Amino acid sequence: MDPGLRRDDNGVAAGRAIAMIYVIEQVLNGAQFGVMLFLMAAGLTLIFGIMNVINLAHGSLYMVGAYVAAAVFGATGSFLIGLAAALAAAIVVGIALEVTLFRTLYARDHLDQVLATFGLILFFNEIVRILFGATALYMRVPDFLNGRVEILPGAPYPTYRLAIIAVGLAVALLLYLLIARTRIGMLIRAGASNRVMLGALGVNVTLLYTAVFALGAALAALAGVMAGPIFTVESGMGESVLISAFVVIVIGGIGSIRGAFVAALLVGIVDATGRAYLRPLLALFTSRAAADSAGPALASMLIYILMAAVLFVRPQGLFPPRGR
């Protein structure tokens, strides 16, 4: 039913209040999806922006995080130990990948990188299938977050989802401080603007690259862990979120953390509100049956339409890094 058009309420005011709650709920849903995309996109945009590598296997690091967390959480009963193990595992895998594979890819063109990292996707999907089996794993919501918070009277919202938003915002703030206020952040920004000059100034670019890659891997794993109890932990889970994460970095401007943050929230909220409002909106113009079938189809296209629109107005994305 359309918000604001309720029949069974005591008055317009009550209807408005409930419609308001509904809008807030859908914005929260969008924000929660958005911050998860941000965690993925932040690593992706750093790696792409600074090292100029297209890393399709970024979704695999997300999957590694989810699997390790699900396994360790299941074995120990502690979500936090699972989270720590997942971050550690992703950092180790990330560094191993950077040292063994990506170093040889920096000088190659994008097509080679796409091929090599696509191969990694197949490799990781198969290895988790061998290690954990073909059937999906299910992660519980940790007990200390398994409740509901009344965001407004009469509108409870799952605590776990609020926690995701809080963690995402906290990570965004930490990343902002890291990039804007620290020496490493300065080097990362310099690397995004001009890598050759950075090396010429005597900075150990190799080490910087490894560190950035490990950071990206840890962020992807964090997203994977948090996604575990909401989505299913399965082989190939990284691909769908990776596509959305690429949309985010393209909209935000490749190499820009700020752009990734704004774009991720934008994509999350557009996706959620599209799923919520497009069908009733279409029903105003067409028959209900047509709206029922076109609504979901159009809603799943919405973020790509958004990307096309942003690129039309700003081909470099919303916040392109300076100096290029």
Place this chain on the structure above:
Amino acid sequence: MKRQLIAAAAAILLSLPAQAADNIKIGFVTTLSGPAGIIGKHMKDASDLALAMLGGKIGGVPAQIVYGDDQFKPDVGRQVADEMLKRDKVDFMTGFIWSNVLLAAYQPIIQSGTILISANAGPHQLAGAQCAPNFFSASWQNDQTPEAMGKHMQDQKMDDVYMIAPDYAAGRDMMTGFKRYFKGKVAAEIYTKFGQSDYQVEISQIRDANPKAVFVFLPGGMGIQFVKQYAQSGLREKIPLYSAFTADETTLPAIGEAADGNYEVGFWSPDLDNPRNKEFVAAFRAKYNYYPSFYAAQSFDAITMIDRAVAAVKGDVANKEGLIAALTKADFPSVRGKFKYNTNHFPIQNFYLLRIGKDSDGTYVRKIQKTVFADHADSYAGDCKMK
């Protein structure tokens, strides 16, 4: 040296097909990976059990089941089926969880003359205009099961029901079936992405619409996520959730108490009281140590059905007409108790109201409450030209 290696490799390659000297091959297409992989596991385990109980023979002839993973995708399912027909030269095709996969693979199989027995999917097209002599269902027509829920909720005089199904062939069939018998007000009819795993947006919509009840068809992983998220949202205590093909023995281990007390409908349940079913459930639990689902029961029936038909033609699987005549008679021990085919080769069968609860060991199972439909035929048989 290199030549010797090549020769050795060639010898190994050539020796492989020689091992598969079975006389009868059954191609079984199902989903073995991803969140729906658990359904495929139930079907494969049940088929393996059926073949083992027959001593590895179908109609007295040594037999083999070739499994293929459709990966939850119609194009892959069609390709797997094609390979089974051309490379493995299977004598029967069965399996098929998903209506969209079956519809994609249907024409090539039917045109090849191979006998196809759906062990799950029952899209309305195949029951009506596209029915074929060499197609049989070991399950149901899609509309039938939700029709039972529609009838039950109508009988309970319910009104203002919010409906959710995935946006694919069976999703539309299920909602059509429900509405055929449910005459109350429909608050909304929502189609979500096939394979969607986050339903928070839809749950917010339900909270806003505030209906009297929710009816969902979300099979496999989709149902696990929805039912858990619905319970997490706190709506479960306010708006009762009714479902079809959503909370069953494949998903209950993952859903757990979030589905306790929910209502489902079905033609079968582990506690269905007949000797053949008791034998099946006991043998299945002894071998695999978990409860069989209806997916398992249908697969078990499909293999048994093939066995009896091959026995009727005395192992001559080239005699397609004889096989079809034997299958149409449906003279086989079914876990349903009795089994009868309609003119369109879909079963005429009972449907029961089921409720989720714990068994004596604390495992969540579906239990029969009452019979909603006795000898229920599907609504499309009239469109089928076969008599």
